[in-house]
Amino acid sequence: MLFIRKSSKMIFLTVVTIFLLFFLHYTKILRPVENAVIAITRPVIGSVYRVSNAVGENYLSFKSKTELIRQNKDLKDQLTILLNEKSKWLSEEEENKFLREQLNFVQDHEYDYMVASVIGRGIDYSQNTLILDKGTKHGLEVGMPVLADKGTMMGKIIKTNKSSSVVLLINDDLSKVAVKIQNQSKTIGIIEGEFGLGIKMRLIPQTEMITESDIVVTSGLERQVPGGLIVGQIKSIDKEPEELFQEASIESLLDFNKVTLVNVIRYTEDND
Amino acid sequence: MISLIKHILVLFVLLSLQLAVVPFLPGEMSSLNVILVVTVFVCLVYRFSLGIAYAIFLGVVLDLLSAAHFGVVMITLLMTLYVVYLIFNHLLTNKSVYTLIGLTIIASFVYNIIFFIYKAMMYFLATKDVQILKQVMSFGFNDMLWQILFNSLLVIILFIVSHASSQRFKAVFIDTTR
Numbered sequence: 356m357l358f359i360r361k362s363s364k365m366i367f368l369t370v371v372t373i374f375l376l377f378f379l380h381y382t383k384i385l386r387p388v389e390n391a392v393i394a395i396t397r398p399v400i401g402s403v404y405r406v407s408n409a410v411g412e413n414y415l416s417f418k419s420k421t422e423l424i425r426q427n428k429d430l431k432d433q434l435t436i437l438l439n440e441k442s443k444w445l446s447e448e449e450e451n452k453f454l455r456e457q458l459n460f461v462q463d464h465e466y467d468y469m470v471a472s473v474i475g476r477g478i479d480y481s482q483n484t485l486i487l488d489k490g491t492k493h494g495l496e497v498g499m500p501v502l503a504d505k506g507t508m509m510g511k512i513i514k515t516n517k518s519s520s521v522v523l524l525i526n527d528d529l530s531k532v533a534v535k536i537q538n539q540s541k542t543i544g545i546i547e548g549e550f551g552l553g554i555k556m557r558l559i560p561q562t563e564m565i566t567e568s569d570i571v572v573t574s575g576l577e578r579q580v581p582g583g584l585i586v587g588q589i590k591s592i593d594k595e596p597e598e599l600f601q602e603a604s605i606e607s608l609l610d611f612n613k614v615t616l617v618n619v620i621r622y623t624e625d626n627d
Numbered sequence: 628m629i630s631l632i633k634h635i636l637v638l639f640v641l642l643s644l645q646l647a648v649v650p651f652l653p654g655e656m657s658s659l660n661v662i663l664v665v666t667v668f669v670c671l672v673y674r675f676s677l678g679i680a681y682a683i684f685l686g687v688v689l690d691l692l693s694a695a696h697f698g699v700v701m702i703t704l705l706m707t708l709y710v711v712y713l714i715f716n717h718l719l720t721n722k723s724v725y726t727l728i729g730l731t732i733i734a735s736f737v738y739n740i741i742f743f744i745y746k747a748m749m750y751f752l753a754t755k756d757v758q759i760l761k762q763v764m765s766f767g768f769n770d771m772l773w774q775i776l777f778n779s780l781l782v783i784i785l786f787i788v789s790h791a792s793s794q795r796f797k798a799v800f801i802d803t804t805r
Binding site for chain 1: 639642643644646647650651675676683687688691692694695697698701702705749750753754
């Protein structure tokens with residue numbers, strides 16, 4: 356009896372606290388406190404994240420022999436593809452220009468960009484997200500593309516706070532990015548994530564000729580995402596004659612787990 | 628005052644572990660939910676109200692740093708704790724390491740189910756695709772099994788550490804480990 360009375364009181368108090376927190380959050384009264392909490396936790400979590408990343412990379416990368424052999428083979432295959440690609444690109448001026456653009460993307464296009472550090476990964480298993488240490492006060496907005504090494508796109512911002520923001524990675528199911536393939540006909544389509552495990556390019560017309568190892572870049576059809584950002588490389592093609600569209604599996608050049616520094620492009624079509 | 632500082636430090640350590648250390652653990656160990664395990668542990672071993680306070684604070688911070696809607700993590704944590712506490716008080720008779728492991732498994736299950744419902748709703752609203760829910764369910768189920776396994780291992784470690792270091796703990800638990 357006593358327990359029921361005690362637990363009812365506790366439940367009542369908890370419900371009241373939840374309602375109060377909701378009310379204060381959505382009326383933005385709690386905003387200064389929230390900003391202060393994030394400002395205090397951000398450097399601590401950020402520092403731990405950097406240390407864990409370094410430790411994880413050096414000491415916790417346990418891999419089985421089979422996995423290492425498979426990885427070695429994949430890397431050799433990839434090297435062959437890349438060498439072929441390199442010679443092909445180097446022989447043609449237009450494609451050479453494309454490579455240059457990709458390697459020095461941000462500088463070449465003079466996009467307004469912001470360097471941000473990754474301070475953590477999201478806990479809400481519904482999405483593959485990263486937490487950045489920059490937010491609205493640094494000019495970040497929802498929808499802005501986030502790049503890792505050499506202009507490779509890794510996701511888009513889906514939530515911003517005053518001094519932090521959340522990035523939805525391109526391998527998440529809810530992620531959609533308009534892209535095109537760097538082939539003769541510049542085939543356009545949409546890439547979507549597959550449960551954090553891979554990336555699929557959909558809506559490719561059956562008539563389009565695409566090949567494995569073609570490079571996929573953003574198409575520039577989205578307001579905040581400029582065209583030409585590398586997304587990945589076609590790994591395999593799924594073409595069924597009875598289907599209206601074909602699909603391609605895209606392999607990102609990034610290891611999303613090891614990214615610690617990113618560029619956020621502050622771009623709208625008017626900037627271009 | 629010292630006690631408050633101690634609790635704040637614990638909360639910071641928990642947040643850092645969950646957001647910055649666990650993601651780098653090898654393989655499926657990265658599915659570990661430190662915050663859930665510790666809040667359940669605190670609720671059962673120390674004070675229920677302290678566990679609730681931990682859940683509210685950690686839930687709010689995680690909600691601010693997460694892409695989910697505000698309140699989702701906090702409510703999920705609190706609902707899980709209440710379910711666990713009700714089972715603990717009404718169905719179980721003794722406190723032991725087995726009780727703790729059993730309740731951690733139940734907590735992990737309940738937490739994942741609530742999160743799955745939220746996740747399914749969000750995916751369905753965004754994609755209007757029923758097929759995707761089946762796929763989400765199969766991936767989620769696999770993750771949940773790993774999480775239950777690692778959460779149970781963590782609670783055993785917590786039990787052993789607390790058992791060895793705290794006199795108070797020994798009095799609360801009937802020692803069924805010997």
